[in-house]
Amino acid sequence: xxxxxxxxxxxxxxxxxxxxxxxxxxxxxxxxxxxxxxxxxxxxxxxxxxxxxxxxxxxxxxxxxxxxxxxxxxxxxxxxxxxxxxxxxxxxxxxxxxxxxxxxxxxxxxxxxxxxxxxxxxxxxxxxxxxxxxxxxxxxxxxxxxxxxxxxxxxxxxxxxxxxxxxxxxxxxxxxxxxxxxxxxxxxxxxxxxxxxxxxxxxxxxxxxxxxxxxxxxxxxxxxxxxxxxxxxxxxxxxxxxxxxxxxxxxxxxxxxxxxxxxxxxxxxxxxxxxxxxxxxxxxxxxxxxxxxxxxxxxxxxxxxxxxxxxxxxxxxxxxxxxxxxxxxxxxxxxxxxxxxxxxxxxxxxxxxxxxxxxxxxxxxxxxxxxxxxxxxxxxxxxxxxxxxxxxxxxxxxxxxxxxxx
Numbered sequence: 001x002x003x004x005x006x007x008x009x010x011x012x013x014x015x016x017x018x019x020x021x022x023x024x025x026x027x028x029x030x031x032x033x034x035x036x037x038x039x040x041x042x043x044x045x046x047x048x049x050x051x052x053x054x055x056x057x058x059x060x061x062x063x064x065x066x067x068x069x070x071x072x073x074x075x076x077x078x079x080x081x082x083x084x085x086x087x088x089x090x091x092x093x094x095x096x097x098x099x100x101x102x103x104x105x106x107x108x109x110x111x112x113x114x115x116x117x118x119x120x121x122x123x124x125x126x127x128x129x130x131x132x133x134x135x136x137x138x139x140x141x142x143x144x145x146x147x148x149x150x151x152x153x154x155x156x157x158x159x160x161x162x163x164x165x166x167x168x169x170x171x172x173x174x175x176x177x178x179x180x181x182x183x184x185x186x187x188x189x190x191x192x193x194x195x196x197x198x199x200x201x202x203x204x205x206x207x208x209x210x211x212x213x214x215x216x217x218x219x220x221x222x223x224x225x226x227x228x229x230x231x232x233x234x235x236x237x238x239x240x241x242x243x244x245x246x247x248x249x250x251x252x253x254x255x256x257x258x259x260x261x262x263x264x265x266x267x268x269x270x271x272x273x274x275x276x277x278x279x280x281x282x283x284x285x286x287x288x289x290x291x292x293x294x295x296x297x298x299x300x301x302x303x304x305x306x307x308x309x310x311x312x313x314x315x316x317x318x319x320x321x322x323x324x325x326x327x328x329x330x331x332x333x334x335x336x337x338x339x340x341x342x343x344x345x346x347x348x349x350x351x352x353x354x355x356x357x358x359x360x361x362x363x364x365x366x367x368x369x370x371x372x373x374x375x376x377x378x379x380x381x382x383x384x385x386x387x388x389x390x391x392x393x394x395x396x397x398x399x400x401x402x403x404x405x406x
Contacts, residue, residue: 003030009121011038016123040116074101074109074129079122082106086120141188141197147178148197151185155204161185224283224314225329231306231337234328238304244268244393245303248341249290251281251312252348252358259358260312261366262289264305265344269389270381272344272373274366278359283314291322301393304328306338347373 007028014024025035074082078099085095092110093103113125141148154164161182169179188197189205237243246267251260262275275289294302304326307313316327330337351369352358374387381389 008038011035012121013123015039016127073133074105076122076126079109079125082109082125083120083122086110141180141184144178147180148188151180152198152201155201158204160205161189224311225309225316228316229326229328231328231330234304234306238267238306241268243303245301247302247305248307248338249305249313250308250338250341250345251277251286251310252345252352253281254358255355261348261352261358261361262286263341263345263348264290264293265341266301266386266390267340269386269393270340270344270378271386271390272370274348274370276363276366278363281312283312286312287315287318290319294323298394299324306330306341308335308338344373 007030011024011028011030014027015021019027021035021039022032025032025038030038078101081099082095085098092106096103096106099106109125110120113128114120115124141151151164154167155161159167164185165180165182185197189201238246244266247264248267249262249264251262253260260277260281262277262281264273264275265271273293275286275293277285277289279285290305302323302325305319306328307316307330309329309332313319313327313329316329319325320327335342348369351372352361371387374390375385377383377385
């Protein structure tokens with residue numbers, strides 16, 4: 001038997017208003033079996049299988065279902081306007097204009113709260129919104145022990161909580177009852193009373209921690225540069241390149257960072273020095289190579305060195321003492337603060353292609369490459385070569401600093 005659509009909508013409105021299924025069916029004149037079938041077809045899965053089981057018989061406007069919010073939520077009247085507009089074929093943007101809301105609000109509301117048959121019903125949507133707002137919410141993994149077993153199996157295979165959360169979301173379509181976020185899984189692992197996951201499952205995580213590290217922990221406790229000078233403390237004379245003797249440095253590395261070559265570039269002349277690091281590039285090795293290559297320079301041509309924050313220069317104090325210079329370190333993830341050195345490293349890739357083992361190059365070849373770069377005319381130097389500009393600095397007497405007295 002086919003029933004009018006208005007009759008079925010009246011039934012849904014009664015259920016969402018607080019009637020039980022049998023009572024709502026009796027009021028519209030259908031049997032309890034038909035009423036159950038209608039709700040299974042025209043209801044919403046989150047109302048039926050969501051928080052706390054079957055909640056369709058709970059009024060939408062019960063105390064605790066909402067309250068005043070900083071961001072204005074859709075009201076029952078707003079949802080009735082959306083339903084009426086959709087029934088006459090209005091576009092979501094047009095309906096949103098009538099409500100004084102953004103078009104995405106209506107689109108998201110319809111997508112999230114439409115019923116199983118694809119029709120948006122304001123009563124069901126309003127009941128569902130009230131259910132989602134209730135606090136506290138039950139913990140998802142307490143309600144679904146089968147989901148816990150599934151997560152345990154995936155974690156035993158080495159899957160991360162983030163990957164598991166993504167697979168659950170993409171593999172179960174709109175059925176949000178089996179969606180869990182990666183944060184939910186972490187909370188179940190670190191606070192065993194919040195879920196039913198195995199107590200030893202934290203060992204499958206990459207860090208194998210039994211508990212979370214507090215955010216208030218001193219993140220700089222193992223930072224070798226916590227007492228070093230930063231680039232913000234560098235003198236202004238370095239920025240305008242008017243005073244020579246300020247250098248920028250870094251490493252170019254080979255595959256898996258197993259080999260490296262050190263690079264040093266003088267800012268005013270673009271003169272390049274390459275550091276031979278055939279065996280290793282730890283802090284002591286890099287410091288020794290820098291001291292070896294720069295100790296012969298005049299004092300006025302080794303005023304400062306600006307370096308990246310890689311741990312290869314953790315022995316910076318040793319370099320400062322041996323060369324009587326000052327080292328400044330860039331901000332994290334800010335390679336543009338050593339623009340001259342970054343540009344030079346790009347030129348060096350012509351001679352040392354990426355994915356090449358850099359330990360195979362002898363020191364003679366490094367000297368050859370450095371000479372090639374230093375003999376290349378530069379527009380920034382009025383077409384002089386870095387070698388010519390640097391030689392001019394070497395042959396010129398050091399500038400005399402006159403102390404101003406009152």
